Amino acid sequence: MEPTSHELGRVANFQRRQLSEDVATYVRELIISGKVPPGEFLRTEPIAEAVGVSNTPVREGLLLLRGEGLVVLVPRRGFMVASITRQDVRDLFWAQAALAGELAYRVAREISAEQLKHLSDVVEQHHQAVDAGDKEKVIALGHEFHRTINLASDSRRLATLLGSIVQQLPNRFYNSIEGRVDCVLHDHPAILEALKKRRVKIASSLMREHILRGADRFIASLESQGMWAAEEEEVSTA
DSSP, X not given: OOOOHHHHHHHHHHHHHHHHHHHHHHHHHHHHTTSSOTTOBOXXXXXXXXXXXXXXXXXXXXHHHHHTTSEEEETTTEEEEOOOOHHHHHHHHHHHHHHHHHHHHHHHHHOXXXXXXXXXXXXXXXXXXXXXXXXXXXXXXXXXXXXXXXXXXXXXXXXXXXXXXXXXXXXXXXXXXXXXXXXIIIIHHHHHHHHHTTOHHHHHHHHHHHHHHHHHHHHHHHHHTTTTHHHHHHHHHO
């Protein structure tokens, strides 16, 4: 059966949305990593070339970033990188920790034996991957641990909202967090134990602390890249 025009339109819209999200991901990484400093205008042509798209998805992607507060649209000049403060970073982690903590709370009340078994297997495989030095598997299993908890919460809208916050930070940062040994050997096993015992408040608290610790690490990483060096130099010489 031939697809209808309506179905073809939906596919086209999905593909275009995916392209704009690819652009947003690429530019977000440039901004958060400090490669493009605040106050700099973003030219669409280099972005389009780097991502392999036309100018239309670039503009749509930049509009997505405007919604996140990472860029501002200056009339007749284009999109300019907005300033990012340490508090902005902490706020992102606070929001993420609050939502993830609530999801963990809900999961601790209702998680099934099958889901607990899967989480236990993930934690065990996580340990094995660390021992084997398999970095890619360590990262993948770290993500699978959080994904399983989010799905087990049966709170689709809350999990979606959490995902919209998570995507505002570079994937490579989350990869570095999930690849940390202390995360594998302490944080995830402790959260799992709280879930097994149905200790809802402890599960929630452990999840929040696990995520909030990432804020200091990420800020330190940005500082090492000179994220706020120029701004602080201006203040010191004023």
